[in-house]
Amino acid sequence: MNMLKQRETLLACSIIVLVCLVGLRSPVFVSAASLSNLLTDSTLLTMLALTQMLVIVTRGVDLSVASNLALSGMMAALLASRHPALPLVTVVLAATAIGLVLGLVNGWLIGYLELPPIVVTLGTMSVYRGLVFVLSGGAWVSSHQMPQDFIAFPLTRFLGITHLVWIAAVAVLAAWFIARHSRFGRDLYAVGNAPSCARYVGIPMARRLLWTYGLSGAMAGLCGFLWVARYAVAYTEIAYGFEFTVIAACVIGGISIAGGTGSVTGAVLGALFLAVIGNALPVVQVSPFWQSALTGLVILAAVLINARDAKHAGRQILPLHLLQRGAA
Amino acid sequence: MNSSTANMTSTHSSRYTILDRPGFRPYALLGKWETLLALLFVAAFLVNGILVPNFLDPYNLADGTFNFSEKALIALPMALLIICREIDISVSGILALCSVALGLANTHGVPPALLLPVALAAGTACGLLNGVLVTRFALPSIVVTIGTVSLFRGLASVVLGDKAFTGYPQLMADWGQGYFFDVIPREFVVLLAFAALFAVVLHATRWGRRIYAIGNNPVAARFAGIEVDRYRLVLFMLTGAMAGLAAYLLTGRIGSTRPNIAMGWELEVITMVILGGVSIAGGAGTIGGVLLAVLTLGTVTYGLSLANVPGIYMTIVIGLLLLVTIAVPRLLRGRKVAK
Amino acid sequence: GCGDKAAAPADGKIRIAMVVKSLGNGFFDAAHTGANEAAAQLKDVEIIYTGPTTPSAEGQIEIVNSLISQKVNAIVISANDPNALVPIAKKAMQRGIKVVSFDSGLAPEGRLMQLNPSSARLIGRKQLEMASSAIGGAGEIAILSASAQATNQNLWIDVMKSELAKPEFAKLKLVATVYGDDQSDKSYREAQGLLRSYPNLKAIIAPTTVGINAAGKAVVDEKLVGKVYVTGLGLPSEMAGHVKSGAVKEFAIWNPIDLGYAATYAAYDFVKGRPDARAGGKVDAGRMGSIAIDAKGEAAMAEPFTYNASNVDQFSKIF
């Protein structure tokens, strides 16, 4: 427990240090407007990282999130552009529902057919991405085809804070509740810790996996709508390769690919960390050709810091004699 | 050996008889993944042969192998890695960096004959980095290679910027897109040769046996005196080297290097391996299966592209193929009883 | 020319394959329309429209490979990489297939002719002119390109840089060139970065459709409409919204329909072995008249057309 906290503190500190370093080089980066922008910008990644974290906790991985996002986003855009009179809520719900269904397909294959998650989501990743093209006929949906309220929604401010941030905040709270305080979430940790043992204690593993991937899908659907509305354009290639960014965020946040551990704080910090890098690189005026290499280096550094920490935590055998004395 | 055989003479007869092998069960043979793949391959081949004009032309078939040979070359060591419970997402990044190394060497006047060693060395070095990070720091390989893929590709783009390397020697073009006897593509021959080599190593030597043992239970493997980390390190380096070889062939084939060369290949390579029946949980899989998967995928996609089905439909087909091939056996067998 | 080894299909039609950078791109869909129009006029032509999923040279190579196997008569291609496709294009030509590149060209040894939508100089210059007129001739400008590997983008950027040295653009100052990798989120972030790091920035030139869209959106979101102008290359159907919002005053694009139409005609001429179809000659391009081919095998169509609030709605219905 303590160790976990330490690791997250470490990550939080490195984020602050990073922000300060960038701020030293280009002071605009630490202006209030810029930081609030950074927050807004990190939301989609954060939200996806939250549900991805739940998936990774079960020893799975959802590679299909980005394709799912593109498909639901495209469907939302088509829906909104073809039926401009439709209330926005309907569009949002439709996108989420589509995402949910796509996620449940993954969940069914993984939970009920007991197929390996990486294989299933690798397959659905291609299928969903292909479907975006098929359903849209390969055409773009551009800003002038989308209703005004559709485009405006993500960045509209409520109490001075954008909708995106509000939604992300609600998602973080919900994920925290699920992970810490719901039976569903606790079962996921158990499944991830020892999948073969889960059935011995009566955890309905198939059902849990079904809904975990469903949740990941629904979140991808919601983010699909937000993404399309935010950037005011939908086409086949949106968020191409974003699944790896999401997984990288989780990994940086200390969520173990081996399952069973990981916290909401970790996922959020991991996403923030990547968002800071993504926002800082354009501002610090390093050569664009260096960006990818730097990102790689920073990810490796973060992972190494995590690993070093894990080593310190180590396996320590509890002083059994003390306990025995206590018992006697 | 001698003394243990001596022991054996004092055989004490057990209460149980243990057969050497299971009785012959044709049913078990049918249930094998390779059989399934072979059937799929034959079916795809027949359907294409009947429905797609030009498919059965031997020259076309030969040309069709160019589309997958380099990827399949990387799939071979990747199969070993996955059997060993590791994975390398960074192969396409390594390939790009090796291609850049080739370009640099070529522009600095390294003789054509020495270019292949340059590519192999660069690949091995990248693999070494992955391997050291994984073994020395006990990090999960998927995590490490998600980081290194962007590092390697990033370095390629640092060197190249918005330029490209071109003007590769004829020797490379000959290997990249030349033929033996004007019909058999050299790349394909290289692939078959390496597939045979890998199959022998994995299935007929003690190295292979140990790789399976590590994938099956790394802790027990360490307890059985296998230097698990050394095997892992070598496999990462091997994967790097094979990516270097693929870089040599690909660069020869397309005659130019840009940082985005082979973008996204890692997923195609992993798809080949998984479709080939290599268990992502480690410890199971065969080179034969991987080769069959490569050929099946090659046949299907080549047939589709001859029918001018757009690439994006092909991704759907490949995705479905992957899902169907793993789901159907499970559905047929019914739910497995877990231990 | 050389003898026609490619076997004609059963129905005797000439098959021309149009290989584009990637499918699902409005620009190439419009070019496809043009090609179909030409095919309808030529009567004995069948168009195969194809391209990879993502804009990669390897994907195009696979496609060209299968086209060679299909023994099409001609390939009209917009290349993702000018060099990487040369070997396969050469192989196609050895097998008697006529290769013509359009839009984004192949290196000379890999094609019979390159049909430029316009000349690189004109395109580069046009974008500078639009930027200059939007900001009153003076101020800081920045370029938001696709990826660092995009050939024609790089060509135009080079032109812009050299044109900037000329006196008429002396007051324009290019402060940065950034790359958005043709991803909306990255382009948007890069545009935002530009706006933030260069408070005096007046214009962003984005010679790519994803980029110009993202830059337009970023300017609107940062509430800088009227202070910073976005210009560059885009399709009317995709840009109409940004013109209305005021973030974009003018943008340019050549007519992709005409481009596809002319490229098809050119390929047809080569297949038919017309004597003029050679470097230094000319090709007949139906309703477009005849197009001259220079000594390097390149031909250029007209100057890019400019769109603004007055005409964008009209064209957005077409492409």
Place this chain on the structure above:
Amino acid sequence: MAATLHDPAAPGTPPHTSASGLAPAPVLQLTGIGKRFAGIVALNKVALSVSAGEVMALIGENGAGKSTLVKTLTGIYQPDEGSILLGGQSVTFANAQDAMAAGITAVHQESVMFDELTVAENIYVGRHPVKGGRVDWARVEQEAAQLFARLEVALPVRAKVKDLSVAQRHFVEIARALSQRARVVILDEPTAALSQREIQELYRIVRQLRAAGTAIIFITHKFDEIFAVADRYTVLRDGQYVSSGSIADVTEADLVALMVGRAVHQAYPKADVTPGPMVLEVENFCHPTEFDGVSFQLRRGEILGFYGLVGAGRSEVMQALFGLSPQARGAVKLDGAPVRIGCAAEAIRHGIAYVPEDRQHQGAHLTMPILHNITLPILDRIGFFLRGRRAEESAVARHYSEQLELKASHLCQHVAELSGGNQQKVVLGKWLATNPKVIILDEPTKGIDIGSKAAVHRFIGQLVGQGLAVILVSSELPEVLGLADRIVVMHQGRVQREFSRFEATPENVVAAASGCSPDENAAVPEAV
């Protein structure tokens, strides 16, 4: 105390007054249970019945089908045929939850633990109490603490399970089974990982439960335990019901005969070998956290017993000796020459073999064939190319399988398909096949049935006769006392005392293991 352990008056259960007296109607009655796996008949028409307030010993050889029966009773497997009557009503369990809801819980042979979760959560995992839509953590911790208090086991409920020792984990599993107020509690080899002292604790708990009217099925291979706690017995052989009856009416020999179908010599056949020259000398072996200043010597033809409570650090010393612990320091001499052993491969080359205690994780490659498991450490000897060496491999594997009376159908069978005890035999065979000078056996007969145990002991005896030196780490006192020439007793990472065969008595060995120095060994401080 006993009566407060739990309230058995679950709905529908008649309250029991006492454990003794005439047997009431059985709580649980099985008839004609059958279960087969891909051609293997694991259970064939098995019958069993237990009454409330009764301890039923379920015994049988390795692979007799005991664990399979447990799994069919707890909803993990579904029987192919037969019926389960619970409280007189026919029930079927689709999953573990159904069985728990019906009041049947089990401590399985395999560890069912969730390492990253806390002790408290491990007890309630899968059925967290929920209040107002959220998990009631206060209640989880409070009830877990109460449970341990009643069991008189001190465990910090907030510690993560991964930080616990094997024995402590076992108590967590027992606590989980008890927390469910079950009518039937099944314990599948609960004592295999426990030392003498903890076994006594377990007996106490079992007696408490019995007094409270719970029906208990107790599976074990140790006969003293059967006579210590059980009221009745049921014997299975090869998946079939053999007989059942009251413990009071049988002797150990009767039970053995029922189990095995023939007589077994239970004596510990330590051949009288005069110890030869020194093979192994360990001097001041240290490890930063696990052990300190361990020294001992071993001669050819000698069996050196290592005894201690679970957690005394014996396994760590042995693993370090085998080159698996890079942090360990100290001088090791083999045949008089100092050696440095940096990895297991070197140890094997020096002729040391180590049979680990945790067969599932450290010993067996579960989804590999028996053949490949056995030949894994000797591949260097067999050759680089293994194709064409199949006959040699088979010969080795067959030899050791037969010596150890392995029950398997063929050599290509996956180890996962074998019963627990037979898996242990494969691991043992694999290390014997290295033909070592020194073999370290860490709990070698853990989970092995009595007939096979005799076979293992006999085989060890034979090898010693041929000059092998053996280190026997065992928590089974009779085994150590019966087999070892000398006994090293460890306590908290240090050597507490060394006994010769003649000095050692159960009393002084156990006293030393609990930390008494030699002079005060008459006064055993804690109840053992």
